[in-house]
Amino acid sequence: RTVYLNGEYLPEDEAKISIFDRGFLMADGVYEVTSVLGGKLIDFEGHALRLQRSLDELEMQHPSSRDDLLEVHRELVRLNDITDGMIYLQITRGSAGDRDFAYPSKDTAPTIVLFTQAKPGMADSPMAKTGMKVISIADQRWGRRDIKTVQLLYPSMGKMMAKAAGCDDAWMVEDGAVTEGTSNNAYIVKGNTIITRQLSHEILHGITRAAVLRFALEAQMKIEERPFTIEEAQGADEAFITSASTFVMPVVEIDGAAVGAGTPGPVAARLREIYLDESRKAAL
Numbered sequence: 001r002t003v004y005l006n007g008e009y010l011p012e013d014e015a016k017i018s019i020f021d022r023g024f025l026m027a028d029g030v031y032e033v034t035s036v037l038g039g040k041l042i043d044f045e046g047h048a049l050r051l052q053r054s055l056d057e058l059e060m061q062h063p064s065s066r067d068d069l070l071e072v073h074r075e076l077v078r079l080n081d082i083t084d085g086m087i088y089l090q091i092t093r094g095s096a097g098d099r100d101f102a103y104p105s106k107d108t109a110p111t112i113v114l115f116t117q118a119k120p121g122m123a124d125s126p127m128a129k130t131g132m133k134v135i136s137i138a139d140q141r142w143g144r145r146d147i148k149t150v151q152l153l154y155p156s157m158g159k160m161m162a163k164a165a166g167c168d169d170a171w172m173v174e175d176g177a178v179t180e181g182t183s184n185n186a187y188i189v190k191g192n193t194i195i196t197r198q199l200s201h202e203i204l205h206g207i208t209r210a211a212v213l214r215f216a217l218e219a220q221m222k223i224e225e226r227p228f229t230i231e232e233a234q235g236a237d238e239a240f241i242t243s244a245s246t247f248v249m250p251v252v253e254i255d256g257a258a259v260g261a262g263t264p265g266p267v268a269a270r271l272r273e274i275y276l277d278e279s280r281k282a283a284l
């Protein structure tokens with residue numbers, strides 16, 4: 001694989017960063033994951049905007065412009081011959097050469113890394129047909145989940161807890177209500193209404209979420225942005241998640257209880273189809 005590091009395209013085993021990098025020592029960094037379908041970038045604009053917001057919230061310098069970033073994404077797709085897959089981008093605060101809690105001075109160069117992950121046929125994932133099973137776990141992350149930082153240890157633990165329970169993911173619960181999945185936004189469906197938690201510091205503002213809600217409104221569905229409990233989700237007609245890497249994915253079981261008929265429902269299937277069609281058309 002060819003990867004990108006601080007302005008250079010390199011073979012992956014030649015890309016090296018300092019052991020003092022604050023991304024490594026302190027998880028002082030942000031990231032984005034953009035999917036590629038048919039060699040084109042899905043929702044690039046949304047990811048570029050959220051990246052800027054994450055950097056601003058952490059007073060971090062953006063080492064690149066939106067146009068240069070688009071070019072780097074496209075070049076990596078070309079160099080690695082990616083048809084379907086993902087591009088991972090990470091920017092950390094870099095380092096002034098030692099460990100220190102205080103940020104280094106503003107002129108310290110950030111570290112920017114991008115790499116590709118090929119996922120042939122990712123839009124035809126068999127899970128879209130079978131649906132996924134989730135467990136609920138306490139949300140024990142920090143309080144600024146709207147900033148897409150690389151501190152992913154708790155979500156990682158959550159995935160392991162799900163795996164140990166024979167499930168695919170975990171929905172995190174705080175003050176009695178679902179916040180989101182370990183790496184996705186969570187939804188339930190009742191009749192023609194889609195219910196998902198409102199935006200706040202408690203959840204990541206999903207780029208796929210924004211697009212899917214827009215398409216749902218255009219398709220005359222109703223949207224309620226509010227918290228919901230696990231019990232309400234278990235009694236809903238349908239449940240699903242969204243993320244850049246899974247698009248729209250049905251959830252058929254929560255803590256061992258079947259949701260609706262226990263099979264993927266029509267609303268999630270329709271939204272998945274619309275999302276894939278529309279975002280392919282708008283891909284860059």
Ligand code: PLP
Pocket residue numbers: 033180181182183184185203204205206207208209242243244245
């Ligand atoms: N919520 C969390 C915690 C995530 O990590 C992610 C994606 O990685 C999402 C939601 C979905 O966001 P997006 O649709 O922008 O991929």
